[in-house]
Amino acid sequence: MDSPITLQVYLLLLIIPVLLLLFLNKQRKEAEKQSPKPKLPPGPRKLPLIGNLHQLGNLPHHSLWHLSQQYGPLMYLQLGQAPTIVVSSSEIAREVMRTHDLASCNRPSLFSSTKLSYGCSDVAFISYGDQWRELRKICMVELFGTKNNSYLHSLREEEVARMISSISCSSSDHPIDLSDMLLSMANNIVCRAALGKSYQGGGKYEWSKLHLMLTEVQAMLGSFFMADYIPCLAWIDILTGARARLNKNFSDLDVFYQQVINDHLHQSMHSHGQDEDIVHTLLRLKKETGHLTDENIKGILMNIFVAGSDTSSASVEWAMTELMRNQQAMKKAQDEVRKVIGRKSEG
Structure with a gap:
């Protein structure tokens, strides 16, 4: 049978995490009161700690498309501790990339890309400047x-x-x-x-x-x-x-x-x-x-x-796939290629 001292230790170990969570929650609410909450686009409700990560699924692009049908072409997600804006229409994408380009010109500093780019020493992941x-x-x-x-x-x-x-x-x-x-x-x-x-x-x-x-x-x-x-x-x-x-x-x-x-x-x-x-x-x-x-x-x-490498070959591969699906476009491309070859042979 456990002694009274052992039971007190167990109770203390159970109470400390609860008190810590209550303290952190109070600190968060006070911080939110001091700084006005930004106006964010609509989005699904998030869970503690993981946010909306559980809603991405095995095919994130499919999941995001389904969510955009419910919350609109400009959607806010909280992926863990990473706030994320999802744009799913050409009009809003044009607005983001052209009108607000300075606010969105940097790629996120992800763990793998930072490592492989030598601390963002390349041209693709380095900060704008x-x-x-x-x-x-x-x-x-x-x-x-x-x-x-x-x-x-x-x-x-x-x-x-x-x-x-x-x-x-x-x-x-x-x-x-x-x-x-x-x-x-x-x-x-x-x-x-x-x-x-x-x-x-x-x-x-x-x-x-x-x-x-x-x-x-x-x-x-x-x-x-x-x-x-x-x-x-x-x-x-x-x-x-x-x-x-x-x-x-x-x-x-x-x-x-x-x-x-x-x-x-x-x-x-x-x-x-x-x-x-x-x-x-x-x-x-x-x-x-x-x-x-x-x-x-x-x-x-x-x-x-x-x-x-992969991007170039994949683009040509998809183009060939679309040509095989569209015989009229395939014939037009073949005729153009044969004309070019004919001109070169004549020259």
């Missing part, structure tokens, strides 16, 4: 400007011609995995433009390893981390292994980026202008201006790989 303007200018003028158009255009033509040749040589008895071919083509273009070579030929960082790392980046950027929504429960990410998985992916990429930088530093830096790949250009600008760091270079490479 002078440094963002400098990085954007470098990308627009030096990396993707008019002086590199002919160089990048020739790369695209060569890789597209290589893919078409591969399709032409394939046996008609076997189906063609167009998704794999498109992804391979997009990554070849990105690798040649950014690094000066294709990684399909083998070596320490052969294509399969690079492809797995980039696939893992996409998975990590879209993964759920408790630290983003309920910071006090961030330790759960350690238990689930999500943080270890992210750290491994970051470490693998960092080794790859550093090897690429070291290889370029050991190469001759005499080729400038159209023959420069992106890493050469960034290293030259780092030396000439002093505005770039290795973290900036690695972050920009991450942006280029993520934005230039």
Whole structure:
């Protein structure tokens, strides 16, 4: 039988959390009285701590669409401790992006994107400001400007011609995995433009390893981390292994980026202008201006790989799917392609 002292300890342990919750609730109400509550768009009722996270479901875009049918095209959700505005109409999206662009120009600093972008040292996740303007200018003028158009255009033509040749040589008895071919083509273009070579030929960082790392980046950027929504429960990410998985992916990429930088530093830096790949250009600008760091270079490479590979191949794949569903549009596209080929052969 428990002694009176033990029972008192049990009662104390039960009372302390209750008193703490009452105190925090009182503090919250006092804070709300002192600061006027902002006018928020309509939205579903939220639960304590998790907010509306439980309403996202396995397909969040479907869940958000169903909620917007009830609460309108401008909706407020509380995802854990992250206040979120959901826009589901083109008119309001135009208002947000054009009229109130300064209020919505920053991406949220999520745990995975902050890690993979070297603390937001890239151009996609860095906060809006002078440094963002400098990085954007470098990308627009030096990396993707008019002086590199002919160089990048020739790369695209060569890789597209290589893919078409591969399709032409394939046996008609076997189906063609167009998704794999498109992804391979997009990554070849990105690798040649950014690094000066294709990684399909083998070596320490052969294509399969690079492809797995980039696939893992996409998975990590879209993964759920408790630290983003309920910071006090961030330790759960350690238990689930999500943080270890992210750290491994970051470490693998960092080794790859550093090897690429070291290889370029050991190469001759005499080729400038159209023959420069992106890493050469960034290293030259780092030396000439002093505005770039290795973290900036690695972050920009991450942006280029993520934005230039899966997104490009997926867009072409969806376009091909829509053409197959619309035979009239398919015939029109075929006629245009044949006319272009005919002009080139005549020339």
